[in-house]
Amino acid sequence: MAISKQEKVYNELCKQLKIAATYSSTQKLLEWDQETYMPEKGIELKIEQSKLLLELSHKLKTNTRLKTLLSSLIDFASGAILVEGFSEAQKANIREMKRDYEHHSKIPGSFIKKFSQTTTESLEAWKVAKKSDSFKTFAPHLKKIVSLLQKKAEYLGYKETPYDALIDEYEPGMTSKKYDQIFSPLKQKTLQLLKRWDEQNKKIDPKILEGDFPIEKQKMLCKEVIKDMGLANTTYNLSETHHPFCLGLYPNDIRLTTHFYKEAFMRGFGGVIHEAGHALYENGLPLATWGTPLSEPASYAVHESQSRIWETFIGHSYPFWKLYYTKVKQLFPGVFQDASIDDVYRAVNQIKRGLIRIHADEVTYNLHIILRYEIEKGLLEGTYDVKDLPDIWNQKMRETLGIVPKTNSEGCLQDIHWSLGFMGYFPSYTLGNIFAGQLYVSLMKTHTDWDKKIKEGDFLFIRDFLREKVHRFGRQYLPIELIERASGIPFSIDPYTSYLEGKYS
């Protein structure tokens, strides 16, 4: 059968986007290298390399030839699809290509370069600032970033608040107003529950998880859980960084990192389960359409739902600890002292009013997120000033978690995100938890023997459920639609809050 003219155009588009993605993946390798093995002074070259690569991929993504090609497949004004005989997935791909084209062409190349240079420098400043607890080292950089992000919001356009323009980059279709509607009841609910749980917590001894854990052995434990989760060791690298992350260069080349703590194996281990959840999503995206929206994650919240379902819903579950209680004991003789599985399970799930987001339990975690959400909204709308950040932070900590950090390193300097220019990203974490709640309920219904399987070390049904229901679709559906289809449950915070209430009561 002869290939139609429209198919030719579509193939040409995919080819161009694949080239742009090849540049972007190289750019990601540069980022990974900066965080892992680059010597300190390598930053000078890195800035130049990043600028060039970003420029190249931006040029490709905003090339007018792309618009010409796309225009014969989709009407730019109405969004009506003009093709015949294309699959639903291909049509969605065209719709998302148009969305990307419009997004990218709103932002001038000169801005991209400036933003890249600013954030590369600011990342280095943040590292120094955090290490030396010096907010004033980071403040001028953050000020620049806020001002650049405000400019970006103007380029992108928005209806109600500049923050919406940024949110939409991470969560297509979401707005600050929608987040308010979700976060407000969630915050209330969490604060209520937290008070109730404070009493119970006194009975838990978190010391049973502490000890002396050689890093090499911690690495072995992490590689074992990654294997159990079903990520092939030919497709990932695990390195150590200050801040754990996962970067998918390509479905078969995923860079995971974690931070090991000699005295607390759960931090590195939990971090790896989280990042490996992200990695499985990247790994499950279809190879055949790589470079196009069909092989891209649906959103940051959907991504986070994949890491959180593994990290907390599975990795903190009772059957998981039935299995890993023994595995951990074999690797670290003397660990857990005389504590039973039940004690360990309770310690792993302890709810604690803590300072650090990445070490937070699954209940207080959302309070950390909502605090950041409120702050970045204020910064972008101009109601908060960068110079007041430490005070605002500490006041909000007092109001919600009832504790105040002694240093800014444990306060407003703790996260890497703002130094990289990520604002609008944090709320996706909590939305991801809510998505995970929906997926979890559906997974449990589909696999009623789930706890038996996990206890026996069979995790592949989870990986395959998520691949089948979420990963393989890429950006074919908008986030909320994707999760509704995957879980069969209309969007709601209820499955998530019910799960929390059920687990901790």
Add this chain to the structure above:
Amino acid sequence: MAISKQEKVYNELCKQLKIAATYSSTQKLLEWDQETYMPEKGIELKIEQSKLLLELSHKLKTNTRLKTLLSSLIDFASGAILVEGFSEAQKANIREMKRDYEHHSKIPGSFIKKFSQTTTESLEAWKVAKKSDSFKTFAPHLKKIVSLLQKKAEYLGYKETPYDALIDEYEPGMTSKKYDQIFSPLKQKTLQLLKRWDEQNKKIDPKILEGDFPIEKQKMLCKEVIKDMGLANTTYNLSETHHPFCLGLYPNDIRLTTHFYKEAFMRGFGGVIHEAGHALYENGLPLATWGTPLSEPASYAVHESQSRIWETFIGHSYPFWKLYYTKVKQLFPGVFQDASIDDVYRAVNQIKRGLIRIHADEVTYNLHIILRYEIEKGLLEGTYDVKDLPDIWNQKMRETLGIVPKTNSEGCLQDIHWSLGFMGYFPSYTLGNIFAGQLYVSLMKTHTDWDKKIKEGDFLFIRDFLREKVHRFGRQYLPIELIERASGIPFSIDPYTSYLEGKYS
């Protein structure tokens, strides 16, 4: 003072070349990553990334705009420099820019892409072949590479043999005939000396260097010697690979690798001294002119002279072991058993008829090189066939070193070079030793208290001598002229052979 038109043209050239170098340095990072941390399946993406980057830098280096700019500074037909008021260094830079332009524009972009893909695949095949001792796994790849290199030689042009075209890429000005004139007496001399030394060797117990050396401690020892040599830890990364190497992405970002052997610390340690010698050269190239020939190493032999002067002339010297005997003992209690410094010094310098080039002593090393030189010449000229390689290899080993490998992994599959398409490179190793001989004699004359300084841990005078005499000139002089100027000695193998005779008699 107003900037002249010619200066503007010169600056524009430097700017363009800096962009090309930024792409090349990114390409180098990809290579480094492939050898260090890339997961196995990452190779699929890596091939695409490499092809794109090579294409970009090749396009820039062969851009006709470059020729237009250059033509106003240098006459392309005669090579006469047309500029006024330029420094000698700048004039040399223009001469070398022309040389590069002519070189690059002879090779079609399509060839570069094909060559890149072939070698990326062949590298992976070589790894498998070496691991499984399967020459037939590698043979078809090597055949393709030889045929591509023959084609490359035709593109580049040559007078007497296609091998000359490849040699010239590594050693500007060298030819196969010139190498024959150097290698023939060196081979004779070495074989004579070797017979004489066989007797002495029986008295040495190499077992005193063996033991159980934890990798983490070996790394510490390596970092200590790198520090002693004067390479700042903000400018390099040391990782582990199968085959040690040094890649300078930029004077301040140098990637060193080594291979640690648990039972023999000298291999990893000696390897690191060697690679750090290369690294110091990269680190000593001028930053201000980065991207242009003035900031590029003069040749592969000059590069090798820098690694070998550190590895063998210094790193195997008596005063060095006066210092490191104690350092090694402190780190590895019980090492060397009851052996004295003299015993250790003799064991480190033992001459041995061995199979593996990278583990060879400084005397037999050149026999390994000359063997490879003869073979690649034969392959390129068509007098040898790839399928006969194992036989040819083994016969030559028997004739020179008097031993024959039991496996091809220890024979013709041992080196990475051919799998990467490097032919014409090996002879630079021995030329580098000869250069190092000249530099060493001059260094000793300049610093008559050299042995006292080394014993006391002061190595910086060596680094600074090499920086001052060699590194800072980049490609301002052709290799032999550079070494003659640096050492004050006309080119000759005598300083090198005298050093060997003196040391081992």
